[in-house]
Amino acid sequence: MHLQSFVVRNFRRLREITIDLATDATVFVGANNSGKTSAMHIFEYFLAKSAKFSVHDFGAESWQKFDVFDPAVENSALPTITLDLWFSVDDANLHRVIDLLPDLEWTQSAPVGVRLSFEPKDPIDLYANFRTMCDEPGSWPMGLHDYLRKRLSTEYHVAYYKLDHRDKDKQPAQRLERGKEILHSIIRVDLLQAQRHLADEDQLGRGEDLSRTLGRYYEHHLDKPEVAPDALQALSDSEKNLNAHFAGVFGSVVGQLNKLGYPGLTNPELVIKAELGGERLLTSSGTQVHYVVPGSTAITLPDRYNGLGFKNLIYMVVEILAAHQARKSIAVARPPVHLIMIEEPESHLHAQLQQVFIRQLQTLVTGPDAAGTQFVLTTHSSHIVYENFKSIRYFARIDDQGPFHYSEVRDLSVFYGETADDTRKFLLQYLKLTHCDLFFADAVILAEGNVERLLLPLLIAKFCPRLEASHLTILELGGAFSHRFKELVHFLGLRCLIITDIDSVRPEGHHKACTTDVAGAITANPTLKTWIPCEQTIDALLTAGPARLVDPASAKVRVAYQTLHKVSWNGDSKEIAGRTFEEALAFENLEWSQDDANKDFMLQVGQAARDGELGPLLQAIFDKIRDTLDKTAFALTLIEKDVNWNCPAYLQEGLNWLADQLHGTDALPAAAGGGDESAS
Template identity: 60%
Template sequence: MHLRSFAVRNFRRLRHVHIDLANKTTVFVGANNSGKTSAMHILQLCMGTSGRFTIHDFSAECWSEFDRFDPAVEETRLPVITLDLWFDVDEANLHRVIELLPDLEWEQTDPVGIRIAFEPRDPVALHSNYLAVKSAADSATSHWPKSVYDYLRRRLDSEYHLTYYKLDHRAADSPDETPAAEGPHRLDNGRAILRSIVRVDTVQAQRHLSDMDRRGRDEDLSTTLARYYDRYLDKPSPDATALQALAQSEQQLNVHYTKVFQPILEQLQKLGYPGFTDPELTIRSELDGDSILRSGAQVHYVVPGEPVDQIDGSPITLPDRYNGLGFKNLIYMVVEIIAAHRARIETEVATPPVHLIMIEEPEAHLHVQLQQVFIGQLSSILAGTESDPGTTQFILTTHSPHIVHADFTSIRYFARIGAEGTFHHSEVRDLSVFYDDIAEQSRKFLLQYLKLTHCDLFFADAAMLVEGNVERLLLPLLISKVSPPLENSHLTILELGGAFAHKFKKLIDFLGMNCLVITDLDSVVGPSSNTKACTTDKRGAVTANQTLRQWIPGKAAIDELLAVKYEDKAAAGPLSTTRVAYQTPVSITWNSTTKTIAGRTFEEAFAFENLDWSQDAANANYKLRVDDDARSGDLDSLIQAIFDRIRHIDKTDFALTVIELDGNWTCPAYITEGLEWLADEISHLDTAVPAELEAADEPPTPQS
């Protein structure tokens, strides 16, 4: 039995989302404030494992619905937060979900669903209570409550509560489905049913591990392991001799700790950490006569070298605070996962068959190699523990490209949606669907690229696909010069070249991410079997750039590409827009002669649009200056000389020189045009909520 999926309505940014889960591990990714953490929090809130709902947990679109509510008007309703859980049930656990079966026509291949709804206890009574309090407040010239929303800021717990309903998968897709009399059937014992089939545990992102002595919420590994030992491991019988002879008891306890902690230490070894050069863990007792029974153990690290005790061969050891936070974080997560597993199988009534363990940002303090290994080894952490017929499913939230590069099937991408001046919400994209739909060759290319470059595409506000190393190196500098607002956004820059950028089209469209493609005209002439590079003004020139041919604008002739209008350089996908930026015609003058021409590459466009500057002897370090004969000739000779010069310069060296000297040059117009478009497209991500809500006494908390 396992949790197939869950659906959320009206919770923070999750206005209406459905999330399918993998049988083992599911990874939530997305830009900051996209709803990843909210998807985990609602599971905690509805299962009663963390905190309680507040008025700010309702989606922003719900705020006006509170104030429109009038029990005398049938069309108005108070908002309800719902969480629908859908389970696949095996025969062994069928008896646990009997009360959730919709009818006798249900088949075992069908999912079983339960809804947890945070809804008003009595909408009519709530409205009456609000009017009574408001009336009293008006007579007392009080400022609270000004509206139903304002009233519920302080009275939500008394007016709303959790209720449970069984669902029928045949009606689950109905957009008007609500937990009303004509909707799902209410369960009086829903809480008990839910707890009997699923348990939710969380390893929080805020783990408060410290290198120093414990202070405040920080703790060391010894505290973590002592807590696990106190709850789940066998204890030695009290020994009066141990209290009188601490040294002898320490030796006995060392043997005991080694035995009981050995399974955990072996699980750590399976993760490939510690490695050959990392310290080996051991558990040693540190007896204190006043607190021997509750704090008699301390984690130590074994220091390689000769033993200091010639009698018992004890190695040199150091307390746990002398090792790095990454090592501590790994051990902490492993112990917390095993502890949650033990707590579940030792449930007093009946062990829930489904165990959902959610881990927030496991990459904290972990080096890159271990991040890559960690996700693949999660299941092995519980291998060898007590026999358990149930299912453990992991959900991870992450901002690490090293964790998500392995494959697409486990990734759920949270996309931020919303136009300027509107409330924003999130939609969830299941990349296992993308994996199945895309051609195998393209799939292999994308996976290999993501793996080798560790790109952060899934965490960015927008994507920029650039022609080569020069553009990748110079873009931060170009952005600072012509579009400073973009410096405040998270942009991922992928160096793909014109031959490969179009391979990202389907992925970009699927994610619904705005994308700017900065590429080159790459003009060539001659038969397709033997083309030669040429300047863009050559008669019959075509582009060798497959992005321009196969994606946007879908043309081959240079003349046609140069004639494309601004609005035709963008392609609107189902959820986002992609714009291409390539060299455009510019007017240049040399020795009193003027000509309109487009550069073939970035370097040519840079030289043309900074012609006097690039040919100045003071700027010879940039390697764009041609010889004296070309500079003394006509404009066509200069253009050809620049074309020949650029084909033989070290382009990376050119880019680094631009970065180092940062002279008084102008950014090529086509790049300025593209950056300004991108800045305008993603500006709505920082747009404030509509003005009518700005006057609220207590501004809503960020809905992340």
Template identity: 45%
Template sequence: MHIESIRIRNFRRLQDVRIDLASDISIFVGANNSGKTSATHALQLFTAASRERFSIHDFSSECWDAIDGFGAGIPDAVLPTISMDIWFNVEPANLYRVVDLLPSLSFTGNTVGIRVEFAASNPAALLRDFQAAYALAAANSRAGEDGTITYHPSPRTLCDYLRDESGIRLRKGFELRYYVLDRPRFDDELREQPGYVARLISTDKGRSGKDILAGLVKVDFLHAQRHLSDSSGGTRAEELSRVLGRFYQRNLEQRAADFEAQRALADSETMLNDHLDRVFGPTLNRLAELGYPGLGNPRLLIKTALNPATIMSSQDGTRVHYALGEADQHGVLPTLPDRYNGLGFKNLIYMVVELLDLHARWLDDEESRPPLHLVFIEEPEAHLHVQLQQVFVRKVLDILNIEGADAQYYTSQLVVSTHSSHILYERGFRPIRYFRSSASAAYHTSEVLNLSAFYHGTSVLSRNFLERYLKLTHCDLFFADAAVLVEGNVERLLLPQMIATAAPRLQSAYLSVLEIGGAFGHRFKSLVDFLGITTLIITDIDSVLPGAVPEHEIDDQPADDGLEAKHPAPDAPLEAVGAEDEEEPEDEDEEPGAGTACMVSVEGAVTSNQTLIKWLPGKKPIADILAAEESECIQVRVANSALVRVAYQTAVDVAWKEETAVLAGRTLEEAFALENLVWSQDKDRKNLKLRVQGAGKLDLAAISRRLHKKIAGSSFHKTDFALALLEHNPSDWLVPRYIADGLRWLECEVTPSDPGVDEGDAGVEHGLFEDLLG
């Protein structure tokens, strides 16, 4: 048995969301404040069945107007409720356990559901109590000279009335109700059909809804704030020794039944330590499955504190030690207490021991053990380095494995919430549940996307490409406020400085920058649309000569776009002033063929960039791409699709000496050289390798041709250009206009400015902040 799906309504950010859970492990991901914690708390509150733990703030903000409207006596106003539908997938061996949830005697299938609802027990009585409190408060209000109320004591609204600090009014006026759900009366999205009324579970007829739910699932939580510390004291520091001592008390051999241990305690310290070593052996062996201690790390030992009165019953009775080497000539091992080891291993050991503790307590309840144990693990990556994060999420199911005959009747199901891209790397797409936040003018809500649906609904070619790419890059796309897809390594290196110059507010946003290239960028469309993440694509126009060459055979990849700088051949011409500025000789006899890179201005040129052809603006002729309106370069968000804009080289005014012309570059480097033409041709910028021989004698058309040929040549190294540009003061050069315009668009979408702050003032404040940070 396992939980197949839950639907949460009107709880905090989760106005109406469906969350599908995998039968083994599900991974909750999303940007900060996207609703992951809300989902965890909702399950915690509803399965704990304690109405005292709810507050008015647990209602979605969209419910507050409805609550106040009911309190104001608006006709037909109804008090909203918070609810959770829990759908169980039940195998035949466990069908007898859910007999209370069968909607009818003719039930067939393997899915049953229960709804838990937090609702007003008597809305009319609640309204009367509020009106009485409101009348008393209004009688003690104070009006100003113009007759307007200047002071009105609480409560002013029904929300205000239910917001009392003690929570008595909410507890008195609301209760938890349980309903049986009939799966055939719900659609494929688990939304109930119009007119359907779920059957209330009455306490007068057998078990209560609370008991039914508790008999099916036990929910435990391992929270992120584990209060581990390297310090030797303090109220927040919980040493591993205490955790293991508590674990001993709950689950391992007890003092009363362990006469051997009693004799060992009386006889010798050695025998007692042997006993502790044997008792904790299985737990320490479980740690070994996660790769601990590993090469070069000390192994764990459990040693007595030599206090016979407390050794078996007190958390202070045992100590974790780390063995540093082999025993000396007297048989004594050199050891250190647990506080001398790092936080990473403390956290790993702590999590494993706590999970085993939760697991053992569930298994020990043989008489009333629920068939399902659902465990939430919050941010397991805290203090763990990359390899341990991956080993933990890979092995955690093995740690909680159920063996023997019970395996067919009992199940452990895990939910991990994380901000670690390395954990996603280990598990792939299918377990991911992506929480996407959306904000309107007044409300902030979230929705949850099941990446297994994307996995099965995407072509094998695209799916394999994306999954392998994300594994290679440890992609943080699932945690970002917005995504920037860039052409290559040069854009990725220069983007932080370009953002600081052109769109400084973006520095406060969490951007995921993916290096995708023009040939493969369109493959990200399905993933970007599925996630609905706001995206800016910065790519090259990649003009080539027209012809019958198939698109997939057009080689639009740069000669060198890698991280390692390549050195020219010994006979390669130098690029500097005078002799150093000598260009590679042109082959006048070579006739360029179809698909060959050419200047943007060549008549009839087309693009080889598949992103521009197959995504935005969806055009192939260069003339059409240059003439495209801005609206054609933006994919407007419709339903769940993403808001996407593409930025590529456009025609700009270029000045050289006394001449001005409208030109467009083919690549970032070419566009940069044209828009910074005078600056880049100065001898002080020769390390950029953009200077051409005899530039002072050339007109604008000639120098643009030379630049195109120089940048397209095999001796021009794009990464070297980017690294050299970083050496120069960014205030001296211009961000290419197509990138600046794209970044400003993204800035307005992701970090809109305060309407009360002038843009100029905002820039000054940002500069001061940068100076303070150094």
């Protein structure tokens, strides 16, 4: 039996999301403040002994509904927060869900659902209580929303309803009086939060050191030794015996750490030692984690002398094992589903250890008692994400449909199954090799090549500083491969600027590269031919208006390629577009690029061409860039030397468009539910 999916409604920025869970591990990703953490915390809020909701946990769209509520008005209703849980049931656990079956027509191939609803106990009484307070002298409350800021826990409660899979959107009519008891007999949820506050050097702070963590694990889950009658008079002997005992009972924990690469060849070995005072002999608080100094078998140091990375790793392993043991220890009606939720496991872990952790996570909990264990992780680590593409659930921030921001969830297993094999393989290989932060960025820029990738930070700083406040991911793809990202960009709903080259070639023969003013020239760029603007001739590309540069399937995607620019030389002038970024830069800074003072930028051509007419000069620049220019050295020189030059117009327009796309998001207030820590 396992949790197949869950639906969240009206919780912070989660207006209505449905998340399908893998039977092993599911990874939540998304930009900051996209709702990842909220999708975890709602379990904690609903399944705690008492509901932890505040009025600020309701979606921002609900706040006005509180103040206009009037039970005398037809269809007036108070907002609720709901969590629907859908379980897949096996034969062994069918008896546990009898009370949840919608009717006798239910078949075992269908899921079983229960709704948890945080709702008013009695809307009429609530309103009467509010009106009574309004009649009291004083300025509080200013409205029903204000009243519930202080009285929510007394006016609202959690109610339970059975659901019918044949009509998942139907409001449940049948309430479960034993809903809480039934649910707790089916599922156990353990949340390992990101704010772990592991102690480093200051033991007097708020931090929790590993000794306490392992001490709790020992106290609750491991066998205790028999203490000799004279132990109180022989503390050193008891310490020796306890150390041997700890080595035995903690052996499995250390063994689990070995699966994650700890201690490895150079890291200190972990040992558990007794540190006894007479009053602590029989308690786990008399234990300390020590590390054996490398190269020594006798010298040990307390755990505060080791780095935070391994502390975090050991802490997570122990907490996962403790959660597993706690579930195992339930002798009667042990929940068949165990959801272990881990926030940002990458904290303090280097890249390789992050990969090992997610790869080996499932092996930490093994054996018959591990059946039904599902892991859910939130992460900002690309190293964790790309270990299993199908496990990703992407939280997309939606902020272009009205004043209130909300999120939608995209299931990458669906994308994986619906994408052509060659495209899927390319994407998986590229994303794994680059470890880019595509899933965590505000926007993505698909750059033509190495020069554009190197120069984009400089271009943004000099010509579009508004973008410096945004989290951008830059992928170097080129026009030959950018179109491979079309389906993924559309699926995720990403804001995307494609910076590419017009790549003019002759229409005949082997399509040899040529300047853009050659009659009948066509483009060799697959992105321009098959994605945006879906044109092949250079004339059509150069006359395409601004509207044609935006993806007709998504207003969040735009292409930027070289455009016509008027250039003048020795009294002659014409309109021409560069074929590449380097040409566009040279053409649109013609005097600068041919000035002797700027010859270090390697765009200057021979004296004969500079003394002649405009046409031969442009051809000479084209030939030099194509045949002899070291483009990487050219880019690095631009970065190194702080001189004035004009940004090519097509790049300026593209960057401004992207800044306009992001500016609205940055300017609007944060979503309901607080800052990123509470709503991400």
